[in-house]
Each structure stands twice: as structure tokens, then as C-alpha cells.
Amino acid sequence: MAVSRTLEPPKVRVGPGEWVRKNLLSPWYNALLTVIGLWILYEVGRGLAVWALTQARWDVITDNIRLFLVGQFPPGQIWRVWLSLLFSSLLFGLGGGLWGGTIRQFACALGVAFFLLALLPASWATRGWLIGNLAAILLGYGTGVWGQGNPQRSRPLRYATIGGWLLLFPVLVMLLSGFSGTQVLPRVEAGLWGGLLLTFLLSLVSIVLSFPLGVLLALGRRSALPAVRLFSVLYIELIRGVPLVTVLFMADIMLPLFLPEGLRIDRVVRAMAGFTLFSAAYVAENVRGGLQAIPEGQIEAARALGLNGFQTTFLIVLPQALRLVIPANVGQFISLFKDTSLVAIMGLLELLGIGKAVLANPAYMGLQREVYLFVALIYGVFSYAMSYASRRLEIALGVGER
Amino acid sequence: MRRVPFITLCLSLIFVLLLSACRSPAQETPAQGSPQSPPAQKELLDAILQRGKIICGVNGGLPGFSYLDKNTGQFTGFDADYCRVLAAALFNDPNAVEFRPLSAAERSVALQTGEIDVLIRNTTWTSSRDATWGDFAPTTFYDGQGMMVRAASGATNLEDLKGATICVQSGTTTELNLADQMRARDITFTPLVFEDIDATYAAYEEGRCDAVTSDRSQLAARRSVFKNPDEHIIMDVVLSKEPLGPVVPHGSPRWFDVVKWAVFATIQAEEFGITSKNIDQFMTTDNPEIRRFLGLEGDLGQQLGLSNDFVVRIIRHVGNYGEIYDRSLTPLGLTPRGVNDLWTRGGLLYSPPFR
Numbered sequence: 001m002a003v004s005r006t007l008e009p010p011k012v013r014v015g016p017g018e019w020v021r022k023n024l025l026s027p028w029y030n031a032l033l034t035v036i037g038l039w040i041l042y043e044v045g046r047g048l049a050v051w052a053l054t055q056a057r058w059d060v061i062t063d064n065i066r067l068f069l070v071g072q073f074p075p076g077q078i079w080r081v082w083l084s085l086l087f088s089s090l091l092f093g094l095g096g097g098l099w100g101g102t103i104r105q106f107a108c109a110l111g112v113a114f115f116l117l118a119l120l121p122a123s124w125a126t127r128g129w130l131i132g133n134l135a136a137i138l139l140g141y142g143t144g145v146w147g148q149g150n151p152q153r154s155r156p157l158r159y160a161t162i163g164g165w166l167l168l169f170p171v172l173v174m175l176l177s178g179f180s181g182t183q184v185l186p187r188v189e190a191g192l193w194g195g196l197l198l199t200f201l202l203s204l205v206s207i208v209l210s211f212p213l214g215v216l217l218a219l220g221r222r223s224a225l226p227a228v229r230l231f232s233v234l235y236i237e238l239i240r241g242v243p244l245v246t247v248l249f250m251a252d253i254m255l256p257l258f259l260p261e262g263l264r265i266d267r268v269v270r271a272m273a274g275f276t277l278f279s280a281a282y283v284a285e286n287v288r289g290g291l292q293a294i295p296e297g298q299i300e301a302a303r304a305l306g307l308n309g310f311q312t313t314f315l316i317v318l319p320q321a322l323r324l325v326i327p328a329n330v331g332q333f334i335s336l337f338k339d340t341s342l343v344a345i346m347g348l349l350e351l352l353g354i355g356k357a358v359l360a361n362p363a364y365m366g367l368q369r370e371v372y373l374f375v376a377l378i379y380g381v382f383s384y385a386m387s388y389a390s391r392r393l394e395i396a397l398g399v400g401e402r
Numbered sequence: 403m404r405r406v407p408f409i410t411l412c413l414s415l416i417f418v419l420l421l422s423a424c425r426s427p428a429q430e431t432p433a434q435g436s437p438q439s440p441p442a443q444k445e446l447l448d449a450i451l452q453r454g455k456i457i458c459g460v461n462g463g464l465p466g467f468s469y470l471d472k473n474t475g476q477f478t479g480f481d482a483d484y485c486r487v488l489a490a491a492l493f494n495d496p497n498a499v500e501f502r503p504l505s506a507a508e509r510s511v512a513l514q515t516g517e518i519d520v521l522i523r524n525t526t527w528t529s530s531r532d533a534t535w536g537d538f539a540p541t542t543f544y545d546g547q548g549m550m551v552r553a554a555s556g557a558t559n560l561e562d563l564k565g566a567t568i569c570v571q572s573g574t575t576t577e578l579n580l581a582d583q584m585r586a587r588d589i590t591f592t593p594l595v596f597e598d599i600d601a602t603y604a605a606y607e608e609g610r611c612d613a614v615t616s617d618r619s620q621l622a623a624r625r626s627v628f629k630n631p632d633e634h635i636i637m638d639v640v641l642s643k644e645p646l647g648p649v650v651p652h653g654s655p656r657w658f659d660v661v662k663w664a665v666f667a668t669i670q671a672e673e674f675g676i677t678s679k680n681i682d683q684f685m686t687t688d689n690p691e692i693r694r695f696l697g698l699e700g701d702l703g704q705q706l707g708l709s710n711d712f713v714v715r716i717i718r719h720v721g722n723y724g725e726i727y728d729r730s731l732t733p734l735g736l737t738p739r740g741v742n743d744l745w746t747r748g749g750l751l752y753s754p755p756f757r
Binding site: 066067071072073075252253256345346347353354357358359360361363365366 | 461464469472502600
């Protein structure tokens with residue numbers, strides 16, 4: 001027994017002083033580089049801080065904050081955006097309470113963000129909604145924790161939460177676009193969606209729709225049926241052979257030429273379709289990489305167990321393949337999120353487009369730095385959140401360890 | 403054995419799909435091939451009246467002409483106001499407009515595909531565009547390429563810029579016009595070319611070039627946000643003519659007439675001195691010309707397919723030309739109005755008579 005015991009790797013503890021000396025100051029040229037690097041960081045940081053605190057005119061952001069967040073969404077209907085946010089806050093809270101882990105961290109971060117935003121000077125209605133969102137997270141979290149311990153309670157709660165996440169997307173779209181002719185939910189044309197809201201919706205729709213489409217295309221490319229395979233290969237190579245801007249221009253300008261007269265598809269929907277079709281091709285290639293990494297033995301074993309082709313694919317191959325390609329796919333989705341800024345060339349007013357339209361206001365001319373820094377900050381925060389979530393997901397699923 | 407029929411099925415399916423794909427353009431060809439034939443085309447005016455709102459293509463990001471207002475979240479500016487003029491004339495509601503921000507590359511296609519009813523997006527009226535894009539309504543703003551220099555330099559005409567460094571944005575007609583004009587006058591100069599419009603003006607303000615050239619409206623707008631606007635003058639030279647106005651698609655003569663006369667109405671109203679503030683005093687006037695203009699007599703509006711009081715609606719909701727100009731362009735520093743003044747004051751704005 002004693003022989004087979006594995007020894008723990010020796011723990012090396014380094015004090016902060018030792019760490020600095022070892023990593024930053026030795027040998028002499030590293031010390032020099034450290035000093036130069038610190039000096040550059042200090043100069044840049046000081047310049048930025050002085051500019052941001054004394055010279056920058058942040059009123060361009062605070063005055064137009066509604067435009068940046070929801071664009072031209074009718075002010076009287078803003079509650080619909082808030083309500084959508086409330087719904088997702090509740091789901092985050094529930095998920096955090098039931099499962100803990102990453103989703104709890106996100107719920108916490110969201111709650112802290114709502115709390116801090118509520119401290120900023122804003123109208124009481126806005127503050128009320130922010131506090132409401134915070135309350136929704138707490139309520140969801142409390143319910144989740146309450147249900148977690150007891151399997152009889154936790155099971156329906158888990159199903160309800162997963163169902164809520166699945167329903168989130170259609171509910172969101174219905175709530176935001178409304179129905180024509182009704183009093184309570186009057187129709188809000190998609191052309192009026194803008195700012196961060198439009199950026200979110202564009203990326204959400206494209207990510208949600210392009211993923212299954214990409215998986216299907218990847219399976220199609222490896223299919224034994226020549227027609228299906230040919231179609232998938234043609235589609236993937238065609239889409240990957242053209243730049244995204246071209247696809248968007250096609251969707252925006254060329255598509256109306258082919259549609260019968262009188263039939264008009266909203267340009268936001270056209271942009272979503274363009275992004276979805278484009279992203280699907282890349283997702284397909286990512287997933288195909290995962291499929292090819294699954295050893296043939298797995299499939300043979302599945303066959304030997306008597307599983308049919310459908311079961312083999314969806315129970316054995318795909319779950320393993322998709323787990324393998326999480327990093328690649330999240331990378332694709334992050335770049336898709338940032339690529340939504342390309343719709344500004346279509347004249348859609350997403351985050352960047354709103355920035356340009358605001359800068360054209362004579363009152364705010366010449367404030368590009370403030371506006372673009374703010375926009376970059378928003379993109380940075382959300383892209384980082386996505387990559388963080390993917391890293392946690394990889395750890396949870398043991399990618400690269402099993 | 404079992405797979406062969408399936409492949410045949412798939413192949414035949416593809417074949418059928420290809421056939422149908424080939425057919426649909428063939429069906430469209432008669433309509434597309436003869437865009438000039440009026441009977442085949444539906445008059446846009448009827449479609450707009452049925453829809454209940456105008457779809458107006460704008461720039462969406464041009465200071466003074468169309469931008470998002472921070473309070474209302476609506477498009478505001480000179481071009482946006484002319485969209486509202488049309489909506490007021492047709493529907494007595496200046497907000498019956500759907501604004502469609504367009505990039506420079508998209509605008510002509512948007513006109514041809516019927517995405518928009520009218521394009522009011524700082525579009526220069528040229529013969530080739532008139533032939534291919536659509537019908538150009540009267541010019542609402544006479545722009546032109548100008549030159550800005552420091553007042554201290556003492557330069558007053560292009561000859562004074564011999565050997566100077568001139569900042570210009572690359573890839574625009576502005577760059578070509580500059581080269582053409584200077585070569586015609588045999589003046590040597592050093593162009594300093596920038597891709598980005600902000601970089602162009604930043605370089606000029608830093609003193610990296612002696613002059614900067616662009617459209618005069620843009621020069622004035624940019625000068626207004628300089629640290630010391632008074633130190634810079636826009637020279638009294640015009641390097642190119644840039645008349646900007648609304649464009650409507652070819653093949654809808656009645657809609658074209660409506661756009662034309664709605665624009666003329668704003669100009670004529672200023673000539674009569676009728677503003678949105680004092681229009682009620684004019685409703686009781688005895689002047690037959692004004693009574694006809696305001697639709698108190700005659701049926702000028704109905705002849706155009708509008709209501710007789712369409713001029714009153716325009717003035718009440720949006721205002722006359724001078725009011726629109728003062729609201730959006732005067733704050734940019736585009737004063738005095740110069741060629742954009744009434745013909746009676748030495749400008750180019752001239753409305754044909756309403757009778």
C-alpha cells in the first residue's frame with residue numbers, strides 16, 4: 001500500500017519580494033526593461049487619467065445615454081426593455097441559486113452592477129427599475145437556494161429555469177416588437193431598435209440560430225449522402241469565400257431586388273439573417289473539427305451496443321465533439337458580437353452607429369474620443385464576460401483534461 | 403441498392419430547384435427591362451398615401467443636416483426637416499416619416515429598389531445621377547467646395563496659396579477638384595492627404611498645413627468647434643458646385659411634382675414673409691396671390707393631388723425656408739446665407755409662381 005502511494009508535487013511558496021526579484025529584476029536587463037515598462041505605463045496612465053478627469057466632456061455620454069442603450073425605442077415604451085431585463089435577471093438569480101458556480105458569479109456581478117448604477121444620478125423611474133432588477137436577482141437566488149437542498153423542490157425548479165431560458169428568446173422578441181393594433185403592446189418597428197439593445201439582439205439571434213444550423217452543416221458535410229454533403233460543402237465554402245461586409249450588403253441591398261413586389265422584410269431581420277448564415281458556416285467548420293477528433297472506436301462501440309445512426313450521432317459523437325470545440329465556438333461568437341458593429345455601414349443604428357449619429361449633433365462635434373472610448377469599453381466588458389464564461393464552462397466540462 | 407433511388411431523388415430535386423431558380427428572374431425581366439414605361443409602374447404617390455407615412459432616406463450622421471437629437475431621440479436637422487415638410491404636406495402630420503439612414507454607397511440602390519420614397523441625403527445634383535438615379539427636386543442647399551485658412555496668413559484667393567500645404571480627405575471628389583483647380587491656375591501646392599475626416603481637421607488645427615479644403619458647409623461646421631474660431635476664415639472662392647436637394651425615384655411624376663412644390667412652398671413662404679408664428683395673420687389677408695398660395699382660393703393643392711391647404715400645413719408644422727435654415731444651419735455658423743438666400747436678397751432661391 002505504502003509503495004503505490006503517489007507523492008504530492010512539492011509545493012513551492014514564494015513571497016512577494018522574492019517573486020518580484022525573480023520575475024522582474026533579474027538579470028540586470030530585465031530590471032531595465034521593468035523600469036522602462038513601468039515608466040511607459042505611468043506616462044500613458046497619467047495622460048489618460050488627466051484627460052479623462054479634467055479635459056474629457058463626458059456630458060456627451062450622460063446626455064445621450066438613452067440613445068446609446070436603446071436607440072430610438074419610443075421613450076413611453078422603455079418599460080418593455082426593462083421588463084425583458086427583469087426576466088433575465090430573475091433567471092440569472094434562479095440559476096445562481098440552483099446550480100451555483102459560474103452562473104452565481106454572473107448573478108453576483110449583475111447584482112453589483114445594478115446596485116452601482118442605481119447610485120449614479122438618474123431619474124427615479126430608472127432607479128426603481130434598477131432596484132427592481134436587483135430584487136429580482138435576490139428573489140431568484142433565494143428561491144434557488146431554498147429549492148436546492150430538497151430534490152422534490154429542486155427538480156421542478158430546475159425544469160422551470162431551463163424552460164425560462166428557452167422561452168427567454170421568443171418572449172424577448174414578442175415583448176420588444178409587440179403587436180400592431182393593440183393598446184398594451186403597440187408595435188415597435190425593428191427600425192427603431194438601436195444602441196446596445198440592437199447590438200445585443202443582433203448577436204443573440206445570430207448566435208442562437210447559427211449554432212444549430214452550423215451543427216447541421218457540419219454533420220451534413222460528413223454525411224454519407226452525396227447530395228447533402230455536396231450542398232454543405234458548397235454552402236460552407238461559398239460563405240467562407242466572401243467577406244462578411246459583402247454578405248451584409250447582399251442582405252441589405254440585393255435581397256429586396258429578388259423579393260416579389262409588396263413583400264418587404266425588415267432590414268434588421270435581414271441583417272440578422274445575414275449574420276446567422278455567415279456565422280453558421282464558421283460554426284460548421286469548428287464543429288467538424290470536433291467531429292473528426294472523435295476516435296472511430298467510439299462509433300464502432302456505439303454500433304456494437306446496438307445504437308442506430310441517429311442515436312450514435314446525438315448521444316455519443318456530438319456531445320463529445322461539441323465539448324471539444326467550446327473554445328473555438330466562443331471565439332467565433334465573440335467575434336460575431338463585435339462584428340455586429342458592421343451594420344453601421346447599412347445605416348442601422350447599433351452601438352457604433354448611434355455613436356456616429358450622436359457625434360453629428362453640432363453640440364457634440366469633435367468628441368470622438370469620449371464616444372469611441374465609451375463604445376470600446378462596452379464591447380470590452382461584454383466580450384470579456386463571454387470569454388470568462390467559456391473558460392469556466394471548459395473547466396466545468398473538463399475540456400483538455402479528460 | 404437502396405441508396406441509388408435516393409440519390410436520383412436528390413438529384414432530381416436539385417434539378418427542379420435549379421429550374422425554378424432560373425424561372426423566377428425570367429418572369430421578372432419584363433418589369434425590370436422597361437423601367438421607363440410609365441403604365442407598368444405604380445405611381446409612388448398612391449402607395450405613400452395608402453401606407454400613411456413617407457420613407458425618407460437621410461444621412462443620419464451629418465452635422466446640421468441629420469443627426470439624432472438627445473432629448474427626443476428623433477432625427478433632427480435641415481434634411482430631416484425637409485422630410486417632415488413632405489409629411490406635413492401629405493398627412494398634416496410632420497411625424498408621419500420613417501427615417502432610413504443610408505451610407506453613400508447604398509443611397510442610389512435604395513432609390514432604385516424602392517426602399518425609400520425620397521432621398522434627402524446631401525446628394526449633389528449632377529447630370530449622370532439625374533439620368534440614372536432618379537428625378538432631382540429643386541435644390542434646397544447650394545453647397546460648394548471651399549478653402550479655410552488662418553486669418554493671420556492674409557490669403558484671400560487661391561493664388562495666395564502658392565507653395566502651401568493643403569489638408570484634404572483622400573478618396574473624395576474634393577481631392578480631385580483641388581488638383582484640377584490648382585492645375586488649371588498653374589499653382590504648385592503640397593497636398594496632405596488623410597483617410598479620416600477628423601484627422602484632416604486635427605492636422606489643420608495643429609498647424610501641419612496652411613489650408614484645409616472641403617465642402618463649405620462642413621468647413622463652417624468644423625470651424626465652429628475649433629478652439630478659436632475667429633482665427634480662421636473661409637475664403638470667398640468656390641472650387642466646385644454642389645447643389646444638394648431631394649431625389650425621388652424615376653417613374654412617379656405625380657410624387658415628383660409634390661416634392662418639387664413642397665420645396666418651392668417653403669421658399670415662396672419666406673418670400674411672402676409668412677412664418678409659422680405669424681401665419682394666422684395671413685389667413686385673413688386680401689392679397690389674392692397669398693390667398694391662392696395658402697389655398698384660401700382656387701384649387702392649386704388639389705391639382706397636385708394634395709389638399710388645398712398643404713402650404714398652410716407645411717408652414718404651421720415645419721416653417722418656411724428661413725426658419726428651417728435658422729434652426730439647423732445658423733448654429734453651425736453658416737451665416738450669412740450667401741447664395742442660399744432669396745433671389746430678392748441676391749441669393750439663388752427662386753420659386754416659380756403659385757398660380
